[in-house]
Amino acid sequence: MIRIIIAEDQRLLRGAMASLLGLEDDIEVVGEAGDGEEALRMIEKLQPDICLMDIEMPKLSGLDAAEKLKAAGSACRVVILTTFARPGYFERGVKADIRGYLLKDEPVEKLAEAIRRVMQGHREVSPELVFGSMREENPLTPREQEILRLAAEGSSASEIAEKLHLSYGTVRNYISETLGKLAVKSRIEAVKLAEEKGWI
Amino acid sequence: MIRIIIAEDQRLLRGAMASLLGLEDDIEVVGEAGDGEEALRMIEKLQPDICLMDIEMPKLSGLDAAEKLKAAGSACRVVILTTFARPGYFERGVKADIRGYLLKDEPVEKLAEAIRRVMQGHREVSPELVFGSMREENPLTPREQEILRLAAEGSSASEIAEKLHLSYGTVRNYISETLGKLAVKSRIEAVKLAEEKGWI
DNA sequence: ATTTTCGGATGACAACTGTCACCCGAACGG
DNA sequence: CCGTTCGGGTGACAGTTGTCATCCGAAAAT
Secondary structure, eight states: OEEEEEEOSOHHHHHHHHHHHHHSTTEEEEEEESSHHHHHHHHHHHOOSEEEEOSSOSSSOHHHHHHHHHHTTOOOEEEEEESOOOHHHHHHHHHTTOSEEEETTSOTHHHHHHHHHHHTTOOEEOHHHHSSGGGOOOOSOHHHHHHHHHHHTTOOHHHHHHHHTOOHHHHHHHHHHHHHHHTOSSHHHHHHHHHHHTOO | OEEEEEEOSOHHHHHHHHHHHHHSTTEEEEEEESSHHHHHHHHHHHOOSEEEEOSSOSSSOHHHHHHHHHHTTOOOEEEEEESOOOHHHHHHHHHTTOSEEEETTSOTHHHHHHHHHHHTTOOEEOHHHHSSGGGOOOOSOHHHHHHHHHHHTTOOHHHHHHHHTOOHHHHHHHHHHHHHHHTOSSHHHHHHHHHHHTOO
16 A cells, blocks of 8 residues: 655645545555645654655745655655746756656646556656756856846845845846846846746 | 536646546536637537636636637636636636636535536635635726736836837836836836736 | 816936946965 | 966946826816
8 A cells, every 4th residue: 555645735636636546546645735844744743655745835845845854864755746847846856856756737647657656666757857848957056046036026236235245236247147148138037037947 | 417627727637626526426527628729619519517717728718718608608607716816817707707716725525516506506706705805906007007017028118118109208107107006116026016916 | 168087298317227348356276 | 376267346338217297188077
């Protein structure tokens, strides 16, 4: 019997998956979590074989949770299940030793199958990830990302400078660099693009 | 037997709902669509009693589809099923005569029940919509929305002016007005806020 | 028939943004 | 020890934003 936990904030999807997987006779859904923290608590208590984990969840993202599990040396295998095929996410997941990265665009039938294969020691990845935009690496340095992130929240150059203890001019240089790298003409476009690609 | 169609772009959720609803013995899932256009074609051909419709879908949004159905005088009852409790969406849905507006945050059990109640002539709305942010009306005029939408895509004032056949100065006046109404200090913040609230 | 209202336009000003060329010092690699 | 790279900083310039006061003409309202 494969014991799994489902961490997903959309109750509808979570419930639906739990019901369906529960119908499989080699799989048992032992717990459902609505956010990352709850998932961690549950994994520790119930020691499931696999945790099906969404990324964008309240309190603690699925990737954060996976990283904490790795750090704690948990035996629970994490399978990320998300809408977003963002290369940044995938890469981070790989570093956190996840065993699978599935997209919510996959047909349901594949889900149980993927879980079984992960139990056998395989790694499961949605094909879109393997080919696809995948190899679009993040061209931004950490600093540039940090600055663009603040700009995305609506901070002006001088506000960013203050928050980061940099000079006004330096911040503007970074933004200028960033615009060049992303080949766009304004912060707004840069923010859109970077958010879409998962670069910030 | 209640005949329904599910229009939802996330294959996983679509499949899961179809399987679960199919288990109910008074409900029959007669079709599944992955975008708005497909949903319309299917509804016309299969004449289902109810269409469970996501909003954000490729090609044609669920709201657009609902409006077209209303215009065509279709007998198919539309139930919106979405992540977003945006007042603007809800309002638009009501105008398109939808019979229900459910959030994906609802537990699965409610789904079949809501469908039955809609068949009996009731209207089903997630409680969050009734109270909640609901009463935050869109403070922006159509023109202001149009302009903010373009700004959101990264257009500069002069580009917007060109596209809308307005003068440069007028566009800036509109944006200034908008910033005032939304009580923010820059386009970026305005865009974030307006998108979040569903005002553009 | 005269106000209001409203969409649109101007012009001017201050502040902010984006670009560029160039400077500085610390940290390597040779 | 020297050169290069790299994070950070300056200053200057042109262009874009955001703000205001003000203006015009066409609908509505009274």
